[in-house]
Amino acid sequence: MEQKSILDSGKYLVTLQDRVSYLADIKGGFEWGNLKELFERVQELRTNLFEYSERELLQQIYSLEGRIEFAERQVAKRLRPIEIVNIVRSVQRFTLLDILENCYDSFTELGGDGEFNIDPAVIAARATITRRVKNRLYYHQVMVIGHEKGMGEEFRNGGCAKPWGNEKALRYMKVAETEGIPIHFYIFTPGAYPIEDYPGAAQQIARNLFEMAKLRVPMISFISEGGSGGAEAIGLADMRLMASRGYYSVISPEGAAAIEGRIKEGGKVPRKLVEHCAEQLKMTAKDNLELGTIDRIVEEPPLGAKRSDFKFFKRLRYEMVRATDEVVLKTKSFRAFRAYALRRQSQDKEKVFNDEFDIHIKWTLSESEKDRLLEIRSKKYRAMGKGFKVLKRPFSKRLTRFWESTRHKYYDIRYGLLRKQSKNLQKILEEVSSEGSVIFKTVTESMRAAYDFVFPAPQKPAQTSQQDPLRRSIFMQDWEQYISPLANEDRTVTCPNAEKYGCKDLWVPDLYGEYSGVCPTCGHHFPLEYQWYLENLFDKGSVREFNTQIVSDNPLGFKGFDEKLKKAIERTRRGSAIITFDAEVLGIKLVVAMLYSDFRSGTVGSAEGEKFIRACDRARTTRRPFLAYIHTTGGIRIHEGTLGVIQMPRCTLAVREYIDSGGLYIVVYDNNSYAGPVASFLGCSPYQVGIRSSRIGFAGPRVIRETTGTDVPPDYHKARNALKRGHIQGIWDRREFRKNLFEALMTMGGPNLYYK
Amino acid sequence: MSINLNDLLRKYKSHPYEDHEILAPHTGVVKFKVEEGQAVKGPSGQWLHRPGTLLYILEREKNPKRITSRFDGIVTDLRVDLDGKFVEAGQPLMLIRHRLNKQEITNRILKEVLHIFPAPERARYFFTPEISAKFEKGKTKSLSVKTGDEIVIMSLMKRDTTLNYEGPSGVLYEVYFKNGDILEQGAPLFGVCLPERLPFVEKVIQRIKTEWDD
């Protein structure tokens, strides 16, 4: 008898030890408070279990438990964001399989059994969820799709979905659509696995978003760990719930810290900085509810729910059923929904949690209700993520002014603007490398290197001699065309392919003038400023910018970002990283959205998303083709947190509606295009083209190295490899951009273009 | 077998070095970035994408070109007197004394063991497209050749001539040029291993593997 009791105590001690370790997980180690001592104490008791008398032991355990409880209360009293991240990452936290076991009555996993799975990080299951109405049970069929972190199971890859995992998710979404059953998404991912193999990390997420935008079944998502793009792959839902101790963020706090602190690869990121970033990123459930990026919080115990927290699972089941009810009811009649919502609210106010429902609601929708579902979804997302500023007066007509200033004669440009311009470009590049993310670190580094050739830092630009303006072409050829200010220097540069193709050093005025920045030997494209495209791609004088009044802001109050933003605005004399305008190509009118590198390296935040959506809608209503020219994008702007992330589903939805209306959406990537935008509103286009020498991808080599542990070849993201993998539909030479664009406008696109 | 493996190995053991003369690729002002006796590294990384040690900067027409080492080794015979001076194309600037590693010793010994097919003229050389295609598939060591086979294209004064292999039949064991290289007359193009010598060749490789410390 005594023996058995002591054995029980042994088991109990294990749970106590788990509780102490859990606290250590949260606090990031045993250094906090008396955790170390508590842990040693538990261990000591476990080792010397039989040395104690039963009474002694119970007393010891009792006092120890009291102290642990005290510590727990202390920790729970003030949970800092980084501690919430730690909760989410703890091996003791519940996973999707726990939810399937506990919230659903039965489930059949589809396309997987443990390791035998195209991607064990993603689970799809047909499941039954029950509701109790006055002691009667009702069964609902649902499709459950989500990430399985598989705490301790290596093959689950920590819930990082591979491209084919997301493809699997999409396939079962379509099954649900065919069968007319709601989908419950469970998001437990630190981010998507950043590899480019077909179907491609970015491109597959984009496809998922594109389909989810108009998927004709109710979708509910629940976020425990919402890691940026990876989360969005199954995140565009009609109702978004979030665990009270979950996080949903544009980037991991470590990633953000590496960027903010400009930490070199392999370098140590200071813990303080990580904690600071975790706060600034506004990633907790409460923050996200305030930002409007989620709809409701599902309460967990103060220190978060663990794998055996049955009370929590009961709560979660209730919340999922209720959320589905609400989505369904909204499509039926607003009055029914109101009544339902009010009743539930008053129930929620009761102290005792009650998971019983008053009525049974069927989750099948008629065709007209499905239409309404999509309408509500569209409205919902269009109303989200509006963290931008609207100026009363448009942001001045900078574009027109720039236009005029560059329409001088060839020589004026050649010899006038040089010094200022080269300085600007240098600054831009410094910016490119600080912004964006670690993701792009290496990429920007190589881009910097390219610019370093063009403008070696310490040297002053050479003086250029004045030229006799009378020495013109004897035939007066079109010398009035725009010449890049980069051309304005007497020096030479080396083509990066010189060793391979024997390219000769290029004289800068030839290279950036006549050669349009293209090496005549190997065709390598040197980067050019975005203005070059404005001037050379569209019919002269046809560019008319709109929505300049929408400008970037610092909606999270991210510390230090106001200054950065101010600098970007001063330097570019623009309000956001996107320029949206009407233009013509050989007389065909089109709407263009251009992300450019000079402003926060073309990152997308609320203002950019809004302007993109408005441009998209403008193209739809005027029945014009829509071109997204991506001079460079570094991804989602981390300083706007999930308000930036939410632009992914938002913009994709607008694109989907444009394409469905019978338009033509062409995406052209130049220089560097990475991450969020590619994984959503760009990657979903049926016509994506890379300009030669451009790089397209999900994450840069550094992030790939850091997440996958393997290196990638230097040309991993090059356009031709993107073409080889099927991510883009073609590669265009810069010099033929205009011609190819015109041909595309003439031959491609839906039936609703104004000139068709 | 006329070749004495022991002698060969002894020879390389007594002087396991190879000196690479570093010549200015073109005119310009040279600024050295290494010192006499300094150890330098060649390109590294899985794809040799990380450049080697910066040896010097050659500036021509306001383009300071960074010239990096293509070999591991020690800098010797550095022409310090040329630092900051204008140099002509082909000017010797330094030597890099490179210690031969196993692979390189093996290649050198193989050159003496294999039947070498030399370049008949000073010209540019290419493999025929068929052979190139096989190389791309990685089928080098299994490529048999016999007299009369079309292996190499010689490009002389912008005219291409296909060269037929002459010599004993065997396996194309080693290649000594890259497509498009200009080779001096008599420089080795490729080495063919006679089938009966294959075991000997394998033995050479095995011995170097075990007896040589990198």
Add this chain to the structure above:
Amino acid sequence: MKKEKVLIANRGEIAIRIMKACNELGLDYVVVYTKEDRASGHVKKALKERGSQAVYRISSYKDPNEIFSVADHSGATAIHPGYGFFSEDFRFARRAALRNRPITFIGPRWEVIRDLGSKINTKRIAKSLGIPVIPGSDEPIYSEIEAETLAEELFLKQKEQGIDKPSILVKASAGGGGMGIEEVNHLDVFRQVYRRIQNYAKRQFGDEGVLIEQCMRDYHHLEVQLLCSQHKEVVHFGTRNCTIQSTGRQKRVEVAPGFDPSIWEYPFDARKVLDDMVKYSIRLAEKVEYDNVGTWEWIVTRDGKPYLLEVNTRIQVENEISACISRISRQRGPVNLIKEQIRSALGEKLNFSQRHVSFEGTSIELRIVAEDVKRGFAPWCGTITRFEFPDEPWVRVYTHVPQDEPYEIPTEYDPNLALVIVWGKDTQEAKERAKDFISETIIDGKDSRGNGIITNLSYLYEKVDEVLRF
């Protein structure tokens, strides 16, 4: 004249001729050479005359960066491109003019090189000035209907002219050097050929523009030598006939003047044809304000019609035969066009005008090349062990091959051995002297297999008889 220093950006005999011209003008010069050319005559001559300070080894004659780098380092103020290499590269000339340290490009100004460098452009202006050009398109054609209409027209015209086998040429407009050209003998196959060339052009040059013109047969290739200054002076130095060419359209024997009615009978008024060509050439030169030496290339068909082909905006190999038969009153001896070219580029006036120029005798140029005429003019390479030729007052020989030691022909360049310029008081004498010269020339050499040298000497001997005969 301020002290100028000329960088000679070329090799071989033209480099030597430029050095001589510089010496005569009292100008300093520097030369460049590549590894392969270290034993070449131009290097030796420069070393002998100016010492090692005037000789620079570069990585390639074709890399403009090397030329400018040496020019700046050596303090050169002008660059003579010779012929080939940068002589007609307007970008090179433009860079010379626009760089921070400008350097005089010895040639026409870059705008002229660019604009006359385009055959289509030249054709268009020529047409506008009433200068005859080969019938056909004067800009790239992109539409099939347009192309077919033009093709039909060209066939019809030829029929009207009574041409026996009418045909037209279809060319890729962006092409050159004989690539992407096909002949069409019948209108029925035109569309097929047109599409083939269009596809080829698109693939090769990324521009599917196609040119169509009448295919000329049975013609002579003539040239008009002009010299112009920056002060709007235009002087011509008569005509040359360069009809004798290798299969690769490389000139082998040239004669000045262009026709000689005193020795052959022509089916047309040769005097008038030559005068017309000169008149037209000057008209174009004046229009574009041409400002250096240049050659206007023409073809003359059996019916005595001249057509302007193109303008070579450079000094040509065969310039000296024109110089040889030209006399300027008040000046002693024949003209040196390279000297005049340098003077003109440095901004000087000509000091004479057309009325001071007269012509005397006939001059023939022979190009001695190590090539196998019977095997499609295949180049020979090896080492020359002996090279001897007669020394006569009526002949000038330009060669970079040393006479005192063996010389290995660099394989990267064409195996040209020598240029021989013969003068005679009339065509008959010039021909005889040319043949005498050839007979007395001895060239020995061996290739790597020990076989003897192959040259085109006997081919030249045969061809001398045929010169100027239509």
